[in-house]
Amino acid sequence: MARALCANCKTERAVIKRPKNHAKLCKGCFIQVFEDEVHHTITSSQLFHPGEKIAIGASGGKDSTVLASVLKTLNERHGYGLELVLLSIDEGIKGYRDDSLETVRRNAVQYDMPLKIVGYDELYGWTMDQVVETIGKKGNCTYCGVFRRQALDRGAKMLGIKHVVTGHNADDVAETVLMNLLRGDLARLSRSTSIVTGDSRSEVKRSKPLKYSYEKEIVLYAHHKKLDYFSTECIYSPEAFRGSARALVKQLERVRPTAILDIVRSGEDAARLVPGEEPSSCACLGQKAAAGVVVDDDVGGCGSQSGRTPGGEMAAMDKQLRDNEAHEGLEIDVTKTMAKGAVARGEKRDVPIRTGNASKGAPRQVLGNCKRCGYMSSQEICQACMLLEGLNKNRAKIQI
Numbered sequence: 001m002a003r004a005l006c007a008n009c010k011t012e013r014a015v016i017k018r019p020k021n022h023a024k025l026c027k028g029c030f031i032q033v034f035e036d037e038v039h040h041t042i043t044s045s046q047l048f049h050p051g052e053k054i055a056i057g058a059s060g061g062k063d064s065t066v067l068a069s070v071l072k073t074l075n076e077r078h079g080y081g082l083e084l085v086l087l088s089i090d091e092g093i094k095g096y097r098d099d100s101l102e103t104v105r106r107n108a109v110q111y112d113m114p115l116k117i118v119g120y121d122e123l124y125g126w127t128m129d130q131v132v133e134t135i136g137k138k139g140n141c142t143y144c145g146v147f148r149r150q151a152l153d154r155g156a157k158m159l160g161i162k163h164v165v166t167g168h169n170a171d172d173v174a175e176t177v178l179m180n181l182l183r184g185d186l187a188r189l190s191r192s193t194s195i196v197t198g199d200s201r202s203e204v205k206r207s208k209p210l211k212y213s214y215e216k217e218i219v220l221y222a223h224h225k226k227l228d229y230f231s232t233e234c235i236y237s238p239e240a241f242r243g244s245a246r247a248l249v250k251q252l253e254r255v256r257p258t259a260i261l262d263i264v265r266s267g268e269d270a271a272r273l274v275p276g277e278e279p280s281s282c283a284c285l286g287q288k289a290a291a292g293v294v295v296d297d298d299v300g301g302c303g304s305q306s307g308r309t310p311g312g313e314m315a316a317m318d319k320q321l322r323d324n325e326a327h328e329g330l331e332i333d334v335t336k337t338m339a340k341g342a343v344a345r346g347e348k349r350d351v352p353i354r355t356g357n358a359s360k361g362a363p364r365q366v367l368g369n370c371k372r373c374g375y376m377s378s379q380e381i382c383q384a385c386m387l388l389e390g391l392n393k394n395r396a397k398i399q400i
Helices: 027-044 062-078 097-110 120-124 128-135 140-159 170-183 186-193 215-224 240-255 259-271 313-326 334-344 383-399
Strands: 053-057 083-090 115-119 163-165 205-207
Touching: 027 062, 027 215, 053 062, 053 140, 062 083, 062 097, 062 215, 083 097, 083 120, 083 140, 097 115, 115 120, 115 140, 120 140, 128 140, 128 383, 140 163, 140 383, 170 186, 170 215, 170 240, 170 259, 186 259, 240 259
Parallel strands: 053 083, 053 163, 083 115, 163 205
Antiparallel strands: none
C-alpha cells in the first residue's frame, strides 16, 4: 500500500502524524508548521518589541532547547530584533543538573548565544542535594520551585534583563489548570494560564512562547531538527499531585487529541471569573504585532477551531439573556424552599452556599519587597526567605 502524501504540500510522503490534530505531514512541512504556530503565538500576543533583550530559561531539556532554537530561527527569519541570552540555574543536583548544564554549554556554542549560570549555593548558601539531605525527598520540590523562580529573576537582574521566556508547553499549562481547579484556587489559576506574567510593578516579566505547543510535538521537532538536548528526569521524586494531573492529561489526550488545548482554553475562560484580573490568551484577530508583523489568521496554533472562536458569541449571549428572562418566573429558590421546610419541621438549618461573588470581598495583594533579601513579594518576608529560615534552623540543630 502506498504511503499517504503530506496533507500540506501534497507532494512529499507523510512521515509524521501530528499529536495535536492527527494531520499527516512530511518532515519539512511539520517543522514549518510548528515554527509558524509559535510565530503566530508570539505576534498575536505581542510578546516582544524590537531591540528587547530576552533571557531564555535554559535547563538543557527538550522544551528549553527547542525554545532557544525556534526563537533564534524566528528572530532571524522575521526580524524581531531581539538580543537572546541563555540563563541557566544550577540547583546543585549531582548526576543530573551538572550533566544537563554541559548540554546548555554546547547549546550556547551551537546557537551563538551568551550564557549565564546562577547557582543555588551562590544565592542561598544551599544546594538541592543539601536540602534533600536535611528534609528528605518529601516536599523538596516545593523548595526547588520557589528557589528556582527567584533565581531566574535574580539572574535576569544580574544581566540587566527585564524579560525571561520559559519553555512551558500546553501540557504543562493543562496540568496546572487541573491542579488549581481541583484546589478551587481561581486566583492562582488566572496567573498560571496567563501567557505573560508580571506587570509594571514587576522587575522581571515572564512569557511562554510554547504555551500552545504539545509536548509530543516539541519532542518530534527536536528529533527531526537533530537538536542536542538532555533527556534524563530529575533524580528526586516529582510532586505527587502534579504527577497525578500529568497522568490524567495523558489519558485524556489518548481519548481526545484536542483535550490538552481544550483544558487550556477552559482554564483561560475560568480565569476571567477572577475579579480584577484581565484575561490573557492569544489574540487571533490579525492585528499588527509589536514586532511589526501582521498575524496570519489562518495559522491554528493557539487552540481548538484553528485558534478562533466559532463566531456569533454576542448574538448567542443575547438570545440566552432573553431566554433567561422568559423563564425567570418558573425558577425556584432552592435555599428558600429548604429553609421553609426546615421551619415547618421546627428545625433551624443554615445551608452554606458558595457563590461566584465570594472572592470579591478579599483584598488584593499589594506587591512590595522582602525585608530580608529585597526580592519582590506581597508579604514582608518572601517565601524563599521563610524556607531558608527553616533550613538554617535545622542546620544549626544538626551542628549542635
